[in-house]
Amino acid sequence: MADNEFGIRPGEVAVALPETFDAGVYFIGRIRTPWTRREECPKNARESDAVCTIEVDPRYAAALTGVESCSHLLVLYWMDKSRRDLVLQVPRTYGEQRGTFALRSPARPNPIATSVATLLQIAGNTLSVVGLDCLDGTPLIDIKPYFASTDSVPDAVVGWHKARKGA
Amino acid sequence: MADNEFGIRPGEVAVALPETFDAGVYFIGRIRTPWTRREECPKNARESDAVCTIEVDPRYAAALTGVESCSHLLVLYWMDKSRRDLVLQVPRTYGEQRGTFALRSPARPNPIATSVATLLQIAGNTLSVVGLDCLDGTPLIDIKPYFASTDSVPDAVVGWHKARKGA
Numbered sequence: 001m002a003d004n005e006f007g008i009r010p011g012e013v014a015v016a017l018p019e020t021f022d023a024g025v026y027f028i029g030r031i032r033t034p035w036t037r038r039e040e041c042p043k044n045a046r047e048s049d050a051v052c053t054i055e056v057d058p059r060y061a062a063a064l065t066g067v068e069s070c071s072h073l074l075v076l077y078w079m080d081k082s083r084r085d086l087v088l089q090v091p092r093t094y095g096e097q098r099g100t101f102a103l104r105s106p107a108r109p110n111p112i113a114t115s116v117a118t119l120l121q122i123a124g125n126t127l128s129v130v131g132l133d134c135l136d137g138t139p140l141i142d143i144k145p146y147f148a149s150t151d152s153v154p155d156a157v158v159g160w161h162k163a164r165k166g167a
Numbered sequence: 168m169a170d171n172e173f174g175i176r177p178g179e180v181a182v183a184l185p186e187t188f189d190a191g192v193y194f195i196g197r198i199r200t201p202w203t204r205r206e207e208c209p210k211n212a213r214e215s216d217a218v219c220t221i222e223v224d225p226r227y228a229a230a231l232t233g234v235e236s237c238s239h240l241l242v243l244y245w246m247d248k249s250r251r252d253l254v255l256q257v258p259r260t261y262g263e264q265r266g267t268f269a270l271r272s273p274a275r276p277n278p279i280a281t282s283v284a285t286l287l288q289i290a291g292n293t294l295s296v297v298g299l300d301c302l303d304g305t306p307l308i309d310i311k312p313y314f315a316s317t318d319s320v321p322d323a324v325v326g327w328h329k330a331r332k333g334a
Contacts, residue, residue: 063275069326110193139189147325
C-alpha cells in the first residue's frame, strides 16, 4: 500500500488486494492541467472550462490520424495517486457510504478515469481539450472517438444521486 | 507478441512497444456473453439486445452497494486477445487506414474497452445487462455509474465516420 497517500474515513471499508496483477498498462502520454493539488481539481469535468493539454508519446503519434475529425473524445487516464483497496467509500461531498462501483471516485481496484473531452485543436502530438478534471502530470492510457450513437444516453439516471438532489 | 492472434493487414503499421509496463491491472470479474468467436460479436454494442452477465469477483461484492439504483453503467473490460502495437489500422468494415485513437478497435496500446450498458438486474455479485459486445469470458476491470450530466453528449460528431455515411 505504498502508493496510498489518502487515508480511510469512518464508514469506509478496504479489502486485501490480490498479490499479483493480471495485466500491464503502458502510460502513453501525460495530461497537463492547471491543478497541482487534489483539492484544486474540479469536482467533475463539466465544472471547469479550463483548457487542458494531452501530450501523446511520440511513439504513438501516427495513431492520432483522423482524431482531428472528432468533436469529442473519450480520454482514459490512470489516477496513480489513489488507493485501490476500498470497496465502500464515504465521499467528502456526500458524507454517505456507497459502493466503489456506484461512485466515480478515483479510488477503485483499477484507478482508471474516463472523461468526455471537447477537442479544440491538435498540433503534432499535442491535443488541446476542455473537460478534464485530473491533476497535472496524470498518465494518459487511451484516447477514443466518442460516438453519440453508442456513448450518449441523455436519459440515464443514477438513482442515489437523483434522490439526493431531489431531497 | 505471444498474445497476438490477429495478423496485420496491408496499410496497417505497428510500432515497437516499451519493454516494461508502467502499472498493473487486476481482473475483477468476468463477462459472460453469447459470443465465443470474434466474428460473432456485434459490430457495436447497440447492435444487439442480448442479455449479458457480469460476474464480479466476491472480493469486491460490497463495492456494488448502490449500483442497483443506476439505469446505465460504464463497463470497462480488457480485450485480452488483441494486439497492442498497431498505430494505423485498416478495419475490415471500412477498408480505410486510420489512427488507432480515431477508432474503437480493440487493438490499442492498452486494450481497454468502454461500453455503456443498460442494467437489468443485480443478484448477489452478478449483474444482468444489455449493451456489451465482447467475447464470452472477457476480463472485467471496472464498473462506473453513467452520469448523463457528464457522460452524455448527443451532438458529438466523429467526422470521418459521418463523411462515410454521407457519401
